[in-house]
Amino acid sequence: MMQYFTNISGGNVRSLWPTGLAAILDGIVRVFPAVLLVDIFNTMYMYFAEPQFGLDTTRLWTVSILLFGWMFISYWTFSILYDKSYYVAYRQAASGRLELAEHIRRLSLGFFNRRDPADMTNLLLSDYTQVETTISHNVPQLISGIIMPVFAFAGLMFLDWRMTLAMFVALPFGLLLLWLTNSLQERLCENQVRARNEAASRLQEYLGGIREIKAHNMGGDRFQRLRLSFQRLKETSIQLEAILGPLIMGAMLLARSGMTIMILVGSYLLLDGSLTLPIFLLFLLVGTRIFDPLTAVLMNYGEMKYSAFSAQRIMDVRREQPLQGDKNINPNGSIVFERVTFSYNEHALPALKDVSFTIKPKTITALVGSSGSGKSTVTRLISRFWDVQQGEIRIGGQALHEADPERLLQHIAIVFQDVYLFQDTIGNNIRIGNMNATQAEVEEAARRACCHDFIAALPQGYDTPVGEGGSTLSGGEKQRISIARALLKDAPIVLLDEATASLDAENESAVQQAINELVAHKTVVIIAHRLKTIQHADHIIVLEQGSVSEEGTHQSLVLSGGIYAKLWGLQQNAEGWNVRA
Numbered sequence: 001m002m003q004y005f006t007n008i009s010g011g012n013v014r015s016l017w018p019t020g021l022a023a024i025l026d027g028i029v030r031v032f033p034a035v036l037l038v039d040i041f042n043t044m045y046m047y048f049a050e051p052q053f054g055l056d057t058t059r060l061w062t063v064s065i066l067l068f069g070w071m072f073i074s075y076w077t078f079s080i081l082y083d084k085s086y087y088v089a090y091r092q093a094a095s096g097r098l099e100l101a102e103h104i105r106r107l108s109l110g111f112f113n114r115r116d117p118a119d120m121t122n123l124l125l126s127d128y129t130q131v132e133t134t135i136s137h138n139v140p141q142l143i144s145g146i147i148m149p150v151f152a153f154a155g156l157m158f159l160d161w162r163m164t165l166a167m168f169v170a171l172p173f174g175l176l177l178l179w180l181t182n183s184l185q186e187r188l189c190e191n192q193v194r195a196r197n198e199a200a201s202r203l204q205e206y207l208g209g210i211r212e213i214k215a216h217n218m219g220g221d222r223f224q225r226l227r228l229s230f231q232r233l234k235e236t237s238i239q240l241e242a243i244l245g246p247l248i249m250g251a252m253l254l255a256r257s258g259m260t261i262m263i264l265v266g267s268y269l270l271l272d273g274s275l276t277l278p279i280f281l282l283f284l285l286v287g288t289r290i291f292d293p294l295t296a297v298l299m300n301y302g303e304m305k306y307s308a309f310s311a312q313r314i315m316d317v318r319r320e321q322p323l324q325g326d327k328n329i330n331p332n333g334s335i336v337f338e339r340v341t342f343s344y345n346e347h348a349l350p351a352l353k354d355v356s357f358t359i360k361p362k363t364i365t366a367l368v369g370s371s372g373s374g375k376s377t378v379t380r381l382i383s384r385f386w387d388v389q390q391g392e393i394r395i396g397g398q399a400l401h402e403a404d405p406e407r408l409l410q411h412i413a414i415v416f417q418d419v420y421l422f423q424d425t426i427g428n429n430i431r432i433g434n435m436n437a438t439q440a441e442v443e444e445a446a447r448r449a450c451c452h453d454f455i456a457a458l459p460q461g462y463d464t465p466v467g468e469g470g471s472t473l474s475g476g477e478k479q480r481i482s483i484a485r486a487l488l489k490d491a492p493i494v495l496l497d498e499a500t501a502s503l504d505a506e507n508e509s510a511v512q513q514a515i516n517e518l519v520a521h522k523t524v525v526i527i528a529h530r531l532k533t534i535q536h537a538d539h540i541i542v543l544e545q546g547s548v549s550e551e552g553t554h555q556s557l558v559l560s561g562g563i564y565a566k567l568w569g570l571q572q573n574a575e576g577w578n579v580r581a
C-alpha cells in the first residue's frame with residue numbers, strides 16, 4: 001500500500017497529506033449525524049412510551065441545531081477535501097509531466113532506442129491522467145471509506161460488541177477475495193495497458209507514415225496491423241471488465257452481507273430484551289452510512305489497480321539514471337578518441353570498434369566512409385548523446401563521461417542530416433541557436449546561411465509559422481535554417497552531418513560559402529559523402545565497418561591508393577551520370 005502511494009505521488013508521499021487529512025476529517029464528520037438522528041428518535045420514543053413525562057423539546061431543539069451545524073461543518077470539510085484533492089492532483093500531474101519531460105531530456109539517447117515514442121506519449125498523457133483521477137477521486141474516497149468504518153467500529157464496540165462484530169464479520173472475507181485474486185487483477189490491468197499503448201503506437205505509425213503508405217499502396221498491410229492492435233485492445237478491455245467486475249461485485253456483496261447478519265442478530269437480541277430499539281436503530285443508520293463509502297471504495301478498486309500500473313510505469317522512467325558528470329570541458333582543446341568501442345545496445349554489433357584518432361583544435365576534420373561505417377556515431381558520441389562502453393573520449397583533456405552534459409552541448413553547434421523544425425515561426429526556429437539573439441542577429445545569421453531571401457519573400461517573413469517537423473518547407477530550406485541556427489549559436493565546436501546533402505546546385509555553392517564562415521576558427525567535424533566538398537579539409541578520417549581504415553589529407557590519401565582513393569576515383573567518374581531509358 002505504501003508503495004502504491006509512493007508511486008502515485010511520484011515519490012513524494014508528503015504531497016498527499018493534505019488530501020489524506022481532509023478525507024479523514026470528512027470521514028469522521030459523515031458518521032456524526034447518525035448519532036444525532038438516533039438521539040431525536042430516542043427522544044420521540046421516550047415521549048410515546050411514557051407520554052406522562054411530556055416531550056423533551058429542549059433536547060429536540062438542541063439536537064436539531066446541532067444537525068444544522070453539522071450541515072455547515074460537512075459543507076466546510078467537503079469543500080476542503082474537494083479543494084485539496086483537486087489542487088494536489090492537478091499540480092502533481094502538471095509538474096510531474098514537466099519534471100518527467102525534463103528528466104527524459106537528460107537521459108542518454110540509448111533510452112529512446114529501447115522505448116517506443118508513442119509509448120512515451122502515452123506515459124506523459126494517459127498514464128498521468130489516470131494518476132490524476134486517482135489522486136483527485138479515488139484516494140479521498142479510499143481514505144474516508146476506510147476511516148469511517150474504523151471510527152464507527154471503535155465507537156460501536158462500546159455500545160454493543162455483539163452487534164458490532166455481526167456488522168463487520170463478513171468484511172474480511174470480501175477483502176480476502178480481493179487479496180487472493182490480486183495477481184490476476186494485476187495481470188489483467190497490465191495486459192490492457194500494454195494493448196492500449198500498442199494501439200496508440202500503431203495509430204501513430206499509421207498517421208506518421210501515411211505518405212509512404214499511400215506511395216507504396218500498402219494500406220491493407222498497415223491497416224491490418226492497426227486493426228489487430230485495436231482488436232487486442234477490445235479483447236483485453238472486455239476481459240478486464242468481465243473478470244474484475246464480478247470479483248469486485250462479489251467482494252462488495254460479501255462485505256455488505258454484514259448488514260443482513262447484523263439485522264438478524266439484532267432481531268434476536270431485541271426479542272430476548274438484551275438490546276434496546278434506539279441502539280438497534282443506531283446500528284442500522286450507522287451501518288448504511290459505513291457501507292456506502294466502503295462500497296464506493298470497492299467500486300473504485302479496479303481503477304486504482306489500473307492507476308497503480310500507470311504510476312509504476314511513470315516511476316520506472318523516473319528511476320532511469322540520467323547522464324552523470326559535472327566537469328567543464330575546454331572546448332578549444334583537441335578531441336581525442338582513445339580505443340573507443342561502442343554499440344547502440346548489448347545485442348547489436350559494435351558501431352565503432354577500437355577507434356582511436358585525434359581532432360586538433362581549430363581544424364576541419366572530415367569523416368568519410370560507406371553508409372553504416374559509423375560516421376554519424378562519432379558525432380553523436382562527441383555530443384555525448386551516448387556514453388561509450390570501452391575506451392575514452394576526451395575534449396581538451398577532459399574525459400567526456402565526467403563532463404556536464406548540459407554545459408558540453410553549449411560548446412557544440414550541430415547541423416543534422418535530418419533537420420527538425422518546431423511548430424513555431426521561422427524566426428524562433430533560428431533563434432533556438434541563441435534564445436537571446438536580436439531580430440537583427442537572426443536576420444544576419446539567415447543572410448549568411450543564404451535563407452534570408454526566401455524567408456523575406458514569404459508574406460509573414462520571419463513570423464511565418466512552420467508546420468510540425470518543418471513539413472511546410474523544402475529539404476533545402478530546412479537545411480539552410482538549421483545552418484542559420486548553428487551560425488547564431490557561434491559555438492567553438494561545429495559538427496556537420498551531411499549539411500549540404502539536400503541542397504540544389506545553385507544553393508550549394510552559396511551554402512558552402514556560409515559553412516566556410518561557420519567553420520572559420522572553429523574545431524569542425526564534417527561528414528560528407530561527396531568528397532569534393534571536403535577535399536580541402538585539414539584532416540580526413542576514413543571509417544570502414546566501425547574502424548579507422550586510413551587517415552591523412554586529401555592529397556596523401558589519394559596518393560596512397562587506398563579506399564579513399566578508390567572512392568574519389570568513383571565519384572570523379574560519376575560526376576556526369578544520367579538516367580538512361
Ligand SMILES: Nc1ncnc2c1ncn2[C@@H]1O[C@H](COP(=O)(O)OP(=O)(O)OP(=O)(O)O)[C@@H](O)[C@H]1O
Pocket residue numbers: 113344345348351369370371372373374375376377378
Ligand atoms: N540509433 C541507433 N540504434 C541502433 N543502431 C544504430 C543507431 N544508429 C545507427 N546504428 C547502427 O550503427 C551503425 C553505424 O551507423 P552510423 O549512423 O554511424 O553510420 P553512418 O556511417 O553515419 O551511415 P550513413 O552514411 O548512412 O549516415 C550502423 O550499423 C547502424 O545501423
